[in-house]
Structure formats: structure tokens, C-alpha cells
Amino acid sequence: MDDIIREGNPTLRARAQKVTFPLTAEIKTLAQEMMEFLENSQNPELAEKYKLRAGVGLAAPQVDKSLRMTAVLVPGEEGQPAIFKHVLINPTILSESVQMIALSEGEGCLSVDREVPGYVPRHDKIKLRWYDLDGQEHIERLKDYPAIVVQHEIDHLNGILFYDHINKDNPFATTDDMLLLE
Numbered sequence: 001m002d003d004i005i006r007e008g009n010p011t012l013r014a015r016a017q018k019v020t021f022p023l024t025a026e027i028k029t030l031a032q033e034m035m036e037f038l039e040n041s042q043n044p045e046l047a048e049k050y051k052l053r054a055g056v057g058l059a060a061p062q063v064d065k066s067l068r069m070t071a072v073l074v075p076g077e078e079g080q081p082a083i084f085k086h087v088l089i090n091p092t093i094l095s096e097s098v099q100m101i102a103l104s105e106g107e108g109c110l111s112v113d114r115e116v117p118g119y120v121p122r123h124d125k126i127k128l129r130w131y132d133l134d135g136q137e138h139i140e141r142l143k144d145y146p147a148i149v150v151q152h153e154i155d156h157l158n159g160i161l162f163y164d165h166i167n168k169d170n171p172f173a174t175t176d177d178m179l180l181l182e
């Protein structure tokens, strides 16, 4: 897994390019490496051994590839299958709920080496369309945690970082109907 780029690298603020099919071998390899990184980062032994920060998502721009591709690995309970494990190519949010939600702990980012406290308001439900490595179209409705992760990743494809959404005047401001996810 090549190095993850940090704030200041212009690639993080660029709009990533759509991926064209058929995928090159290079892009297929990149997709596999991104998912492998997430798997390793969620394995306590490997994360320790390779000094990896844990991740549930990784977007291609974070490894300096300005492509509309992201790997997402939202684990299930111990020993259960993952809740959402996909490489999303050219993902699009087709619709989004009025209902907003935020992680009560705020968010972090593997490309941001500092704590930025505050709620990151996101849509609680999204209807997501993406293409898989074989070019097959998928459409799924996501809610709560998986929806939050996917929105964080799609933001990266549009040059948006999580703290862009934090209220400058009151980082922990909540609208009365905003859900908080523990």
C-alpha cells in the first residue's frame, strides 16, 4: 500500500476523474491493495506490526490517485461477516434523506494527522449507485454507519474533507432533529 498523502497535497482537494472500463490491470491491483490495507488495518496484530492507523474506508485520492474509486470495509460483530465490504467505482448518491446524522465521537481521516473536534452532519439514509471491478452496476440503500462512511469517502472524490462540514462557530451544534450515532 503506497503512502497515504496528507493535508496540503493538492490531490486531496481535486475532483477525481471517472474510472473508465475495462479497468487496467493497474487499477484492479490498486483496488485490491486498498481493500487489503483496510483488512490489515482492522487486524490488531497486523495493524501493530505495520504501524497502521485503523480504517473502515480509503479513497484513491488518499494514495495520490485522482480516480473516482474507494474501498469500504464496515466490519460486522466479532466473527460475523462485514456489514458493507465493497470497492466502489464511480459511486453516485442518487438520493439522500432529509434526516441528518453525525457520529457522536466526530470523525477523523487517515489524511489528517490531527484531531478536529466537532459533529460532521451527514444524511442518515442514501441511495447509492456504483460499479464493481467487473463493471456491474449496483444500487443499494444505506443507513446510519455504512451511509456515514460512504459519504466520507465520496467527499474525498470531490476534494472535500470531513472538517469542511463542521460548524465553525459551534463545532458541536446540532439541529434539533439531527441523530447522533454512538
Ligand SMILES: Cc1nc(NNC(=O)[C@H](CC2CCCC2)CN(O)CO)c(F)c(N2CCN3CCOC[C@@H]3C2)n1
Pocket: 041, 042, 043, 053, 054, 055, 056, 057, 058, 059, 062, 075, 106, 107, 108, 109, 110, 111, 148, 149, 152, 153, 156
Ligand atoms: C468511524 C471509524 N473510523 C476509523 N478510522 N478512520 C477511518 O476509517 C476514516 C474514514 C471514516 C471516518 C468517519 C467515517 C469514515 C479513514 N478515511 O480517512 C478514509 O477516507 C476506524 F478505524 C473505525 N473503526 C471501527 C471498526 N473497527 C474494527 C476493528 O478494527 C478497528 C476499527 C476501528 N471507525
Ligand code: NI
Pocket: 108, 109, 110, 111, 152, 156
Ligand atoms: Ni478520510
